[in-house]
Amino acid sequence: MKNYLHISDLGNLQDAVKEAIALKQNPYQFKELGKQKTICLLFFNNSLRTRLSTQKAGMNLGLDVMVMNFGSEGWQLEYEDGTVMNQGKSEHIKEAAQVVSQYADIVAIRAFAGLIDKEKDEAEIVLKGFEKYASIPVVNMESSVGHPLQALADAITLEEHKTVKKPKIVLSWAPHPKSLPHAVANSFIEMMKLQDAEFVITHPEGYELNPEITKDCKIVYDQEKALENANFVYVKNWSSYSNYGKVLSEDKNWMMTKKKLGDAKFMHCLPVRRNVVVEDAVLDSNQSLVIEQANNRTYSAQLALKRILEKL
Amino acid sequence: MKNYLHISDLGNLQDAVKEAIALKQNPYQFKELGKQKTICLLFFNNSLRTRLSTQKAGMNLGLDVMVMNFGSEGWQLEYEDGTVMNQGKSEHIKEAAQVVSQYADIVAIRAFAGLIDKEKDEAEIVLKGFEKYASIPVVNMESSVGHPLQALADAITLEEHKTVKKPKIVLSWAPHPKSLPHAVANSFIEMMKLQDAEFVITHPEGYELNPEITKDCKIVYDQEKALENANFVYVKNWSSYSNYGKVLSEDKNWMMTKKKLGDAKFMHCLPVRRNVVVEDAVLDSNQSLVIEQANNRTYSAQLALKRILEKL
Amino acid sequence: MKNYLHISDLGNLQDAVKEAIALKQNPYQFKELGKQKTICLLFFNNSLRTRLSTQKAGMNLGLDVMVMNFGSEGWQLEYEDGTVMNQGKSEHIKEAAQVVSQYADIVAIRAFAGLIDKEKDEAEIVLKGFEKYASIPVVNMESSVGHPLQALADAITLEEHKTVKKPKIVLSWAPHPKSLPHAVANSFIEMMKLQDAEFVITHPEGYELNPEITKDCKIVYDQEKALENANFVYVKNWSSYSNYGKVLSEDKNWMMTKKKLGDAKFMHCLPVRRNVVVEDAVLDSNQSLVIEQANNRTYSAQLALKRILEKL
Numbered sequence: 001m002k003n004y005l006h007i008s009d010l011g012n013l014q015d016a017v018k019e020a021i022a023l024k025q026n027p028y029q030f031k032e033l034g035k036q037k038t039i040c041l042l043f044f045n046n047s048l049r050t051r052l053s054t055q056k057a058g059m060n061l062g063l064d065v066m067v068m069n070f071g072s073e074g075w076q077l078e079y080e081d082g083t084v085m086n087q088g089k090s091e092h093i094k095e096a097a098q099v100v101s102q103y104a105d106i107v108a109i110r111a112f113a114g115l116i117d118k119e120k121d122e123a124e125i126v127l128k129g130f131e132k133y134a135s136i137p138v139v140n141m142e143s144s145v146g147h148p149l150q151a152l153a154d155a156i157t158l159e160e161h162k163t164v165k166k167p168k169i170v171l172s173w174a175p176h177p178k179s180l181p182h183a184v185a186n187s188f189i190e191m192m193k194l195q196d197a198e199f200v201i202t203h204p205e206g207y208e209l210n211p212e213i214t215k216d217c218k219i220v221y222d223q224e225k226a227l228e229n230a231n232f233v234y235v236k237n238w239s240s241y242s243n244y245g246k247v248l249s250e251d252k253n254w255m256m257t258k259k260k261l262g263d264a265k266f267m268h269c270l271p272v273r274r275n276v277v278v279e280d281a282v283l284d285s286n287q288s289l290v291i292e293q294a295n296n297r298t299y300s301a302q303l304a305l306k307r308i309l310e311k312l
Numbered sequence: 313m314k315n316y317l318h319i320s321d322l323g324n325l326q327d328a329v330k331e332a333i334a335l336k337q338n339p340y341q342f343k344e345l346g347k348q349k350t351i352c353l354l355f356f357n358n359s360l361r362t363r364l365s366t367q368k369a370g371m372n373l374g375l376d377v378m379v380m381n382f383g384s385e386g387w388q389l390e391y392e393d394g395t396v397m398n399q400g401k402s403e404h405i406k407e408a409a410q411v412v413s414q415y416a417d418i419v420a421i422r423a424f425a426g427l428i429d430k431e432k433d434e435a436e437i438v439l440k441g442f443e444k445y446a447s448i449p450v451v452n453m454e455s456s457v458g459h460p461l462q463a464l465a466d467a468i469t470l471e472e473h474k475t476v477k478k479p480k481i482v483l484s485w486a487p488h489p490k491s492l493p494h495a496v497a498n499s500f501i502e503m504m505k506l507q508d509a510e511f512v513i514t515h516p517e518g519y520e521l522n523p524e525i526t527k528d529c530k531i532v533y534d535q536e537k538a539l540e541n542a543n544f545v546y547v548k549n550w551s552s553y554s555n556y557g558k559v560l561s562e563d564k565n566w567m568m569t570k571k572k573l574g575d576a577k578f579m580h581c582l583p584v585r586r587n588v589v590v591e592d593a594v595l596d597s598n599q600s601l602v603i604e605q606a607n608n609r610t611y612s613a614q615l616a617l618k619r620i621l622e623k624l
Numbered sequence: 625m626k627n628y629l630h631i632s633d634l635g636n637l638q639d640a641v642k643e644a645i646a647l648k649q650n651p652y653q654f655k656e657l658g659k660q661k662t663i664c665l666l667f668f669n670n671s672l673r674t675r676l677s678t679q680k681a682g683m684n685l686g687l688d689v690m691v692m693n694f695g696s697e698g699w700q701l702e703y704e705d706g707t708v709m710n711q712g713k714s715e716h717i718k719e720a721a722q723v724v725s726q727y728a729d730i731v732a733i734r735a736f737a738g739l740i741d742k743e744k745d746e747a748e749i750v751l752k753g754f755e756k757y758a759s760i761p762v763v764n765m766e767s768s769v770g771h772p773l774q775a776l777a778d779a780i781t782l783e784e785h786k787t788v789k790k791p792k793i794v795l796s797w798a799p800h801p802k803s804l805p806h807a808v809a810n811s812f813i814e815m816m817k818l819q820d821a822e823f824v825i826t827h828p829e830g831y832e833l834n835p836e837i838t839k840d841c842k843i844v845y846d847q848e849k850a851l852e853n854a855n856f857v858y859v860k861n862w863s864s865y866s867n868y869g870k871v872l873s874e875d876k877n878w879m880m881t882k883k884k885l886g887d888a889k890f891m892h893c894l895p896v897r898r899n900v901v902v903e904d905a906v907l908d909s910n911q912s913l914v915i916e917q918a919n920n921r922t923y924s925a926q927l928a929l930k931r932i933l934e935k936l
Contacts, residue, residue, distance in 0.1 A: 340660050355697070358696075358697055358698060358699060359697065359698070360692075360694075360697075360698040360699060360715070360720065360723065360724075361723055363692065363697065363698075364664065364690055364692070364723075364724065364727040364728070365726075365727055367690050367727075368662060368688075368690070368727045368728075371662065371688045381696075381697060384696070489710045489711075490714075562710075582715070582719055582723065583699050583714045583715030583719065583720075584715070584716075584719065585709035585710065585713075585714060586702070586707065586708075586709050586716050586718075587706070587707065587708040587709060588708060588709050588710050592705075592706060595718070595719075596718075602719065603719075603722045603723065603726065606719075606722075606723040606726050607726040609726075610726065610727060
């Protein structure tokens with residue numbers, strides 16, 4: 001594997017999940033693989049799980065890990081070609097990406113969607129800029145359109161907790177006071193397409209995700225109907241895609257409750273707003289898998305890094 | 313030892329001090345103890361000594377150390393139970409503490425008193441939140457009410473520099489332009505109760521500390537009298553406790569001077585404002601132990617982490 | 625070598641360059657040298673190359689590396705002697721430098737010129753404060769007047785790319801919208817004085833650098849004339865020195881172009897503003913050595929740290 005930008009970079013998902021679960025059994029067995037190699041984690045946005053789990057995954061593999069908050073510690077970057085850089089930006093992505101490539105063997109990037117300019121967000125300018133100009137492998141720690149490390153962690157969690165061969169899995173929109181990106185939902189859907197599962201998406205009208213991503217997916221606007229007989233319910237807020245970045249509804253009826261959940265397992269990528277996205281009773285029950293998902297972030301990252309290191 | 317939240321967690325103080333001094337002689341002898349283990353240092357406030365000494369202590373023990381400024385790099389945390397989280401806070405301590413527990417074997421927390429709401433400060437919501445919800449040991453890197461790593465470093469320093477069996481030790485308030493927490497004074501007093509020493513506290517009226525902590529301590533309002541025949545003078549500013557968080561006096565007469573100090577050794581936890589808290593002549597003399605105290609922060613942290621690692 | 629504050633600390637430059645090139649061939653051969661030793665990198669200003677390359681250099685030598693943004697994570701420092709510290713600054717350089725010396729074996733400092741008060745900048749108060757009060761070796765990661773790690777990296781790059789015994793090397797001022805320090809230009813000139821080269825400085829009138837540094841250097845105000853038959857052109861903006869810190873000109877005619885460059889190699893320390901300092905056609909051509917220079921920052925730092933470690 002050259003880069004890990006997209007869940008499809010893994011090839012066969014079931015194989016990747018199995019390999020990650022094997023890593024989880026013995027996280028230090030590939031400590032030699034990263035010896036005398038360095039990964040640089042560049043954060044253009046805040047992070048708790050991604051920062052700690054990716055750093056841990058790197059250390060488990062014997063990598064030296066350098067963490068940098070690019071926004072506050074580095075220089076403002078220009079991404080456009082041919083610009084006369086006489087404004088606020090002091091470095092071009094062309095130089096930045098090549099320079100980082102001199103000091104590390106792998107670079108991982110987190111750069112969220114701005115949720116103002118759809119075209120710019122969909123171009124994933126930060127991640128794609130590093131992919132284009134860096135001479136080293138690039139890992140997506142959540143870009144403006146995808147979060148494949150989360151999706152792989154979710155796939156591991158599903159594998160560990162499924163009790164039927166072909167579970168019913170529902171992705172259910174939830175209310176949230178702020179405008180949130182589509183990255184987690186997008187990558188979850190792309191991962192689901194690689195699963196043997198009955199997959200249903202439910203959200204209020206106006207919250208349709210990018211139709212290229214949801215193509216062939218079953219969308220049910222009636223949440224109650226969608227949740228019927230679900231084995232797993234993945235809850236997530238996202239802002240409107242058509243009315244880009246807007247909060248169209250904070251309808252509390254869409255909050256996940258114990259009653260709605262029934263016997264299903266509850267999943268969420270975290271951070272989660274209690275009693276807005278999901279009620280306490282769900283998170284505090286043993287139906288919640290959110291901490292398992294967070295734990296699997298380490299092995300998701302470790303699998304991606306192991307695959308990359310094997311090809312270096 | 314499960315956690316290090318309070319000086320009393322050490323059990324017998326004299327034994328702990330001896331063990332720390334032995335570590336200081338040979339800091340790398342327990343390098344295997346931390347192998348393939350990780351400590352996460354979470355800072356909700358600024359730090360120089362605590363950050364560097366705790367990181368160093370961890371590395372001396374072979375631990376992988378992850379440092380994170382929670383305030384600027386992570387998410388704003390909610391600590392209340394049952395809240396509808398539709399305001400500024402995006403993650404609950406319940407999730408945050410459990411999540412960090414997935415990536416580390418020990419977590420250390422620095423979260424100062426806000427000095428506005430006494431009840432909230434005394435609840436030590438950040439530290440106690442992690443203690444309650446984390447599944448890994450928790451270390452106090454200064455909470456709203458205590459700073460036990462500093463107190464242990466002070467105990468080591470006293471042991472190294474005492475020349476009489478039962479020294480006279482004075483804790484003397486000093487003026488300061490800003491409102492400062494009580495944590496260092498509290499933990500120093502609690503540590504003093506475990507010492508074979510004549511202990512006196514001196515401060516202007518109105519600066520009485522929490523009476524539960526100073527119970528059975530000798531308080532002398534006349535600084536000159538208090539300092540008579542002192543062997544060690546520990547100087548520290550704190551804001552009012554009864555008139556919570558207020559600066560009642562900046563009276564320069566309380567500044568420590570060479571003259572007042574006499575032959576005693578001078579101690580302070582640092583950072584210290586020169587010629588406000590203490591005059592240059594004291595800090596620049598060989599009666600000052602402040603750098604020794606700072607140095608002993610490493611062995612204080614190393615002793616606490618060693619004790620925790622031995623029980624993991 | 626005790627400290628690395630100035631290019632002259634290296635002694636014979638040619639020997640240092642050869643040693644650095646040998647390190648580059650086998651960066652991990654001195655991994656034992658830094659074992660059980662720690663370097664603390666203190667940043668008072670932003671950094672990309674310096675942060676990552678110095679951290680990498682330290683790790684290559686087996687050092688434990690602690691990185692700290694002193695400005696945002698630590699305390700505001702006082703540098704004046706005898707001050708009554710009752711204003712914004714909470715710690716004196718005397719304590720800070722001695723304290724850091726307790727936790728590290730080497731300290732590296734980045735503190736830019738403020739470009740407002742020439743006398744203060746020339747005193748290099750931060751770097752010199754650490755030099756004066758620290759008990760451990762000090763490395764200059766760019767001070768208010770010099771950037772010797774950059775100058776050594778430049779010397780390595782020149783050595784690797786020169787095709788004639790005595791090349792013609794031109795330092796050419798370039799326009800820039802912001803007021804920039806003189807540090808890189810100063811150290812480059814000091815390094816050039818140790819080279820067997822024909823060296824010419826060119827800039828608009830009013831942009832003369834510190835005459836003590838440019839003493840005996842050839843200065844040609846006509847850029848075209850200066851560039852004639854150049855083998856290497858080092859481009860850099862700096863603000864006025866006589867009219868201290870002022871931007872006197874943004875004259876686009878001084879931008880480096882492919883046409884002006886001729887067959888010469890192009891050098892710049894980065895970050896660089898494209899189409900302001902230099903046109904795309906230069907940076908995107910194989911005449912540009914900027915990425916090589918950035919790469920050599922690792923070996924420049926590694927050489928300096930190796931020399932210091934050998935004397936510890």
